Every structure is written in C-alpha cells, then in structure tokens.
Amino acid sequence: MAMTETTLLRLQFLGMLALVLILTLGLGTYFTLHQTHSYREESATLEATILGEQQARLASSLDTLHDQLQQIRASTEAVLKRDIRQQVDQALQIAHAIHAREQGRRPEEEIRQLIVETLRPLRFYDGRGYFFIDDLAGNCVLLPTAPEREGSSLLDNRDDNGHYIMRGLLDAVANPEGRGFSRYRWYAPENPQAMADKIAYVRLFEPFGWLIGTGEYLSTIERELQQQALEQLRATRIGLDGYVAVIHRDGRVLLSPSNPAAEGRHYSELPPAEQAVIRAILDASAAGGGFTRYDWHERNDSELKPRLAMVSNQEDWNWVLVTSLSLDELHVSLAKRQERLEENMRSGLLTTAAALVLALALALAFALLIKRWLTRRFDQYHADIAASNDRLRVWAESDPLTQLPNRTLLRSRLDGAILNAQREDSKLALLFIDLDRFKNINDSLGHAIGDNLLIEVSRRLAGAVRTSDTVSRLGGDEFVVLVEHLQQAEQAAQVADKLLQATNGQYDIAGHELAVTLSIGIALYPSDGSDAETLLKNADAAMYHAKALGRNNYQFFTAAMNARVREHLEVENRLRQALSRSELTLHYQPQFDLASGALVGCEALMRWHNPILGQVSPDKFIGVAEDSGLILHLGEWALFESCRQVMDWEHQGLPGLNVAVNVSAVQFRHADLPAQVQAALEQSGLPAERLELELTESVLAENREQVRITLDRLKQLGVRLAMDDFGTGYSSLSYLKHFKLDTLKIDRAFISDLPGCDDHAALAVAIIGMAEALGMTCIAEGIENADQHDFLRWHGCAVGQGFLFSRPLSAPDMAALLERRGEAAPHGAPAAALRPAAAVADRD
Numbered sequence: 001m002a003m004t005e006t007t008l009l010r011l012q013f014l015g016m017l018a019l020v021l022i023l024t025l026g027l028g029t030y031f032t033l034h035q036t037h038s039y040r041e042e043s044a045t046l047e048a049t050i051l052g053e054q055q056a057r058l059a060s061s062l063d064t065l066h067d068q069l070q071q072i073r074a075s076t077e078a079v080l081k082r083d084i085r086q087q088v089d090q091a092l093q094i095a096h097a098i099h100a101r102e103q104g105r106r107p108e109e110e111i112r113q114l115i116v117e118t119l120r121p122l123r124f125y126d127g128r129g130y131f132f133i134d135d136l137a138g139n140c141v142l143l144p145t146a147p148e149r150e151g152s153s154l155l156d157n158r159d160d161n162g163h164y165i166m167r168g169l170l171d172a173v174a175n176p177e178g179r180g181f182s183r184y185r186w187y188a189p190e191n192p193q194a195m196a197d198k199i200a201y202v203r204l205f206e207p208f209g210w211l212i213g214t215g216e217y218l219s220t221i222e223r224e225l226q227q228q229a230l231e232q233l234r235a236t237r238i239g240l241d242g243y244v245a246v247i248h249r250d251g252r253v254l255l256s257p258s259n260p261a262a263e264g265r266h267y268s269e270l271p272p273a274e275q276a277v278i279r280a281i282l283d284a285s286a287a288g289g290g291f292t293r294y295d296w297h298e299r300n301d302s303e304l305k306p307r308l309a310m311v312s313n314q315e316d317w318n319w320v321l322v323t324s325l326s327l328d329e330l331h332v333s334l335a336k337r338q339e340r341l342e343e344n345m346r347s348g349l350l351t352t353a354a355a356l357v358l359a360l361a362l363a364l365a366f367a368l369l370i371k372r373w374l375t376r377r378f379d380q381y382h383a384d385i386a387a388s389n390d391r392l393r394v395w396a397e398s399d400p401l402t403q404l405p406n407r408t409l410l411r412s413r414l415d416g417a418i419l420n421a422q423r424e425d426s427k428l429a430l431l432f433i434d435l436d437r438f439k440n441i442n443d444s445l446g447h448a449i450g451d452n453l454l455i456e457v458s459r460r461l462a463g464a465v466r467t468s469d470t471v472s473r474l475g476g477d478e479f480v481v482l483v484e485h486l487q488q489a490e491q492a493a494q495v496a497d498k499l500l501q502a503t504n505g506q507y508d509i510a511g512h513e514l515a516v517t518l519s520i521g522i523a524l525y526p527s528d529g530s531d532a533e534t535l536l537k538n539a540d541a542a543m544y545h546a547k548a549l550g551r552n553n554y555q556f557f558t559a560a561m562n563a564r565v566r567e568h569l570e571v572e573n574r575l576r577q578a579l580s581r582s583e584l585t586l587h588y589q590p591q592f593d594l595a596s597g598a599l600v601g602c603e604a605l606m607r608w609h610n611p612i613l614g615q616v617s618p619d620k621f622i623g624v625a626e627d628s629g630l631i632l633h634l635g636e637w638a639l640f641e642s643c644r645q646v647m648d649w650e651h652q653g654l655p656g657l658n659v660a661v662n663v664s665a666v667q668f669r670h671a672d673l674p675a676q677v678q679a680a681l682e683q684s685g686l687p688a689e690r691l692e693l694e695l696t697e698s699v700l701a702e703n704r705e706q707v708r709i710t711l712d713r714l715k716q717l718g719v720r721l722a723m724d725d726f727g728t729g730y731s732s733l734s735y736l737k738h739f740k741l742d743t744l745k746i747d748r749a750f751i752s753d754l755p756g757c758d759d760h761a762a763l764a765v766a767i768i769g770m771a772e773a774l775g776m777t778c779i780a781e782g783i784e785n786a787d788q789h790d791f792l793r794w795h796g797c798a799v800g801q802g803f804l805f806s807r808p809l810s811a812p813d814m815a816a817l818l819e820r821r822g823e824a825a826p827h828g829a830p831a832a833a834l835r836p837a838a839a840v841a842d843r844d
C-alpha cells in the first residue's frame, strides 16, 4: 500500500511519541532503580556505621575495663603488704608495750609468756589472720594454728617449691631495720591439701631476739579485689542500657547485672535459653573473643530482646568479660535514620517523576508542534508542487512564441477529440496551415520579423475560430487547427475560409508592410483517418497540395495526395543510395556572351536516373534532398565532379571553360563550404577564377555576419560568386551592396514573358542596369527565343543561357560541343553559331 503523507505524518508523530514514552519510561525506571539502589546502599552503610559505632563503643568500654582490672590485679600484692605490715607493726607495739611495762616486775620468762599469750588469740582478716613468733635460731615460739610445733625448730621447713621458709624469714630481718617481707608457699585454709602463694612480714623484737610476723595468701587478697572489681563492673554503664557481665571460664556466672540471681551459679543450672547464650559466649571466648549477638531479657523483663555483645578474656583471672548493648536502641536509631533516608528517596522519586512527566508533556507538545509544522510544510510543499506542475504543464504544452498549444497538447486534444467523435458519431476536421513563402520573409527580413509575424498570424487564427476549437503551432510556420463536433465536411471548408480571410491582408511588422497568405490542408475524421497520426499526415499532404495549386487556398485530403506523399518518401529513400550506386550525373548548360555569341562557360546541373523511378527532375529531388540533408553529400559531389570534368575536357585538349555550380542554402549553412571548394580546386587543378558558385537569395538572408565571413573566405580563394534566381526574393539590392557579388542571374520567370510583358521587361532592364552599376556580370537564364535574346542583348545583358542556345548537355555532348567549336576562346563564337547546338536536346 502506498504511503500517503497523512500516514507518514501520523507515523512520524506516533514514532516520536513512542520514542518519548520509551525514553521517559527508561529514564523513570533508571532513576527509580538508581534511587532504590542508593537507598539500599545508604541504608546498609548506615546500619554498618551504627553497628560499627556501637561495636567501637563496646570495644572501647572493654579496653577501659581491662585497664581497670589490670590495675586492680596489679595492686593485690601492694595491698597485701600494706595490710600485713600494719598488723605486724601493731603486734610489735603490743610486745614492746608489755615488755616495757613488765620488765623488772616479772621474770623474763613470764614476760615472754605474757607476750606470747597476748598475741596468740589475736585474729584479723575475718579470723584468718594470726601472728607467729620464731626465734633467731629458727625455733617456733608461737604458732596459733599448730601449737604442737611450738618449741621445735622450723629451720628445715620447706614449701612445695623446696624453699626453706624459716630461713627466708630470718633473711628478711637480716637488715639494719630488722624488718622485711618473705615469699613462700603454704597450705591455704580453703584447701589444706594444696599450697598457695603467701607473703609474710616479720620484724625483729630485739628484747628477746624474736621474729614477730604474720602472713597472708595472695589469692585471698586477690579474691577480695576480684569481688571489689565485680562490684565496680556492676556499676559500670555503657550507653543507655549497656552493662558488663562476667563469666568464669569454668562456667560460673560471676556478674550478671540483668539477672543477679544467676550470679554464683554454673550456667548449666540456668534456663536453657540463658544456657545457650552463655555457651555461645564461652565459645566466642575460646575463639579469642569478638562480637556476638543474642537475645536476652532485661532486668525485671521476661521478654527477650536482641543484644550486641563483645566478648573478651581476662586471662589472669580466667574471666570472660562481656560488654553488651541492646540492639533495640540501635534498631530504633537505625529505623529513624532509615525513615529519613526513605523520606529522601521518596521525595527524590517524586521529583524525578515530576520532571519526567514535565519532560513527557514538553516532548508531547513539541511533537505536536513538529507535526503541525510538518503538516503545514507538506501542504505548502504540495501547493508548490501543484503550482510547479501547472507551470510545467503549461510550459510543456504551449508554444513559447505564440502561447498557442503546441504539438503535445494538440496530440492529446486530438486523441480526446477522436474518442469523443467515436462516441458521438460526429466528425472532426484537422486543418494543417502553412504560411506561403514565409521562409522568404524569415530569411530576408530576419527571425525577429518572422517571429512577430507568426505571433500576429497566430492571434488572427485564434480569433477566427470558436474557443472550443484548438489552434496550435507545430513549429516554424506550421499551424494546425482542430475543429470538433462537425456534422458535415462543408463546415470545415467554412472554417478554412474564415482562416484565410482572417489572415489575409497586410501586416505591419516593425515598419515592414508584409502580405501573408495561407495554404491549408484539411483532413476529416473518420473519412481521412481514424487516428491522430494519420489525420495529421494527411492534412499535411493536403496542405502541400494546396501549395502546389498556387498557394493561398485550402484543399481537402484525397487519396491521390497520399500517393504523392508516399512518392516523396520513396524519392527520399532511393535518393539515399543514388550516389553510391552512381545514379547521379551532371549535365552542363552552356552560357554565352550575348554580344559576341561566344561560349563563355557552363552551368552544372544535376541529373538523377533511378532504375525504378526513371529520370527524376531536380525540381523533384533537390527539395527532398534539402529536406533530408542529403543535399550535403550531393552538393559536395557536384562541386568536385564539375571541377574535375572541366579540367578533364581541358586535359583532352578541349577549350578551357568556366563552370557555375549551384550551392544550396542547406549546404552553405552546414558544410564547411570554403574548405570543400578549396579541396575541389586543388584536387582538379581548376583555376579558382573559373569556378562560379550560384547562391540563392535565401542563402544571403540568413545570419549576415556568418554569411559575410563565409563569402569572404570564398572570395579569398578567388572563386566567383553569383546570385541565382535574382528578383524572386526580398531586399535584393541590399544584398548586392553588402556582399559584393560578381554575377547576377535574372530568373527565367522574368525572361519568359519578354519582351511582351512590360512589367517583366522593365524589371529585366532595371536588373541589367543595376548589375552594370555595381560592376557585376549579368546573366539571363531561360532564353528560349530570339526576341528574348535580342531584347536582353539590346539592353546590355552580358551573358545568357537557355534552350535557344542549348539545353543542359551530358558531359560527352558538352565535350562534343566544345570540340565542334574548336578553339574555345572566351567571348569567341557568335551566338548565331551556336543555335544549331540547341538541337542537342537534354536527354532528361
């Protein structure tokens, strides 16, 4: 299906719409996905950031706790030493006080006993602590926990490391101050089977050479400090609801601020959910610690909530420290910030959607505008094309000079008219019109005058017929009038009459008074042809017939005319082969000096003998040759042949002769005549001054400048130039002056009526006088009788030719004539002497 511009426009609009929609949807999808993706990424980043923050907070809290615990642990020994020193210092004060008080009042032994017994019951450290006394020999004086060993030596007493305990104590006081610490291992009260690190402080009691001291287990102090530390940790808060829990690696819960009831219990005794959490924490501890999550209930709250915890090991005490935060807080904060993000995303999406909708609306508006603009452009384009087509049609169908319909439009109207006539069973007439002797006017007065004349004639033709009739110009001076809806042939005759009358008469064209007559040929449909081609051809043939009948009339087509047209065609076809088949010959008509009767030259005239057509007159074939262009070959041949022939006679010893050769206007216009002439002269050897070229007035009437150049070139060659048929054309005088010709030939039409016809006689005399005045040779042609001859000779015509002297002769006859005349001195023999030669008839 052919695509109309409406469909095209619609498709363009829909295409643009689809494109815009696809783009909008694509962009919308892209931006939505992009923003969703960004939101997710930001959300994840946010969560990671918050989690990171919390983890950092837990980690930093743990670091602080570890530092605190480390400090506490590091202070254990110092605390222990400070405490036992204070105790021993008090014991020593007591001993000194007793000794000071009782010295001199009691015996020394009693005083000893008093001091021992005073110190024996003294206890401290929750009853764990006691004082011991040894002498410098290593004997035990007081040992409240094992009195049975009092009085015995403890010098060799060793701990599980092999350390001599007593000797260590003695070493401790072996300094000027008599005091010092000693470290050893001893059976711990909570576990009598195993020894534990213990530090003792001893002071020398000089009065009796005693060591008074006490000792304490490091583990005991450490335990206390641990308890303190746990209490400190219990009070520690991380953030809003973060706290610290401590689990011993053996599974005991040491500190659980959210569930104090669990403290001191092994995790296996706790509810399964809690067990699982603690197991996970212990697993994390075993793996070196780290972050973990679990669900745990808050204090006084049975609901389990997610918590983030960091697990870390306190290696020295086998503690697992757990700092934890409620993830609820994190979730709430995250939710808030995610909400803000979502808000941003929503507003971003809304902005994007609004922008896309706006873009869509703008694109739609733009597409509509484009569509409207294109529609307008298309409309304008169509209007322009239609106008151009109209102009083209008018241009293609009309004759540019007269604005009448041209051949194309005539053909189309004729075809239509034939169809109409067929339908209506009516007749139509085609009138083929040709202006009589228009060529002469055109050639002699120039194309501009000719064109104006044609315009005027066309105006009159158009004015003479009905507007429904078609007056057309085929070209040149040929017009065709189409008359439709005829009932009788006579109506065509009436139209032809009207045309003749309308165009007959004077025309004033640029100051020239011109007379125009027409020759009209009429062909009728259907009798003279059923198609346009035939009707045109037959009307043309009828027009030729009208011309042949003397012009200025009209003729209906007859079958006989058809035969003549055919004959014309046949002549043309056969003439094409005439040269190659040597059917052409030249005859020579002698020319004589009228005063002396001498043979001065001859005119070469073409003869054609065709095996089928027989002898064909030049009047029949020269025109055909000119129409078809064949004259170019024929004329060239005549030129070369005549020059050759004249020189041939001369070479045979016959007298030298001038020769005149006819040059057609077509030949003059197209061929490079000067070059041909030069070649003919060179080839034959004929002296240039013996060749005369006969030109018709029509030759000279054309492009004057071009003609003058050609004539000059010919003159430079030295040939003579003659004007043939003088008197039949226009403006003869101006040509004569302008072109400086050598010879003037009076047309035989003016000679034939001599001397009886006064007009022709006056004209002949005028021409002879004119030639003489211009220094030209005057030749009269067609002299048939003595009266004509005498008249012309009397009035001074120099040369003549005609049947009176001789018909055109074949080359052998001409040769015979020349032979008969003996010497051929120009202007030699008298005219009378030649008269017998007239008996030598032209065999045509």
Ligand SMILES: Nc1nc2c(ncn2[C@@H]2O[C@@H]3COP(=O)(O)O[C@H]4[C@@H](O)[C@H](n5cnc6c(=O)[nH]c(N)nc65)O[C@@H]4COP(=O)(O)O[C@H]3[C@H]2O)c(=O)[nH]1
Residues within 6 Å of the ligand: 589, 604, 605, 606, 607, 617, 618, 619, 622, 635, 638, 662, 663, 664, 724, 725, 748, 781, 782, 783, 784, 801, 802, 803, 804, 808
């Ligand atoms: N009635 C009458 N006629 C006489 C008489 N004397 C001569 N003629 C004829 O007058 C014509 C003279 O030639 P034209 O005017 O140039 O007229 C020539 C010339 O225009 C043309 N023509 C002939 N041969 C050539 C040619 O070779 N080249 C060209 N271009 N035209 C040629 O054909 C025309 C006719 O030639 P032709 O038939 O040979 O006719 C010749 C000749 O036979 C006479 O006393 N009485």
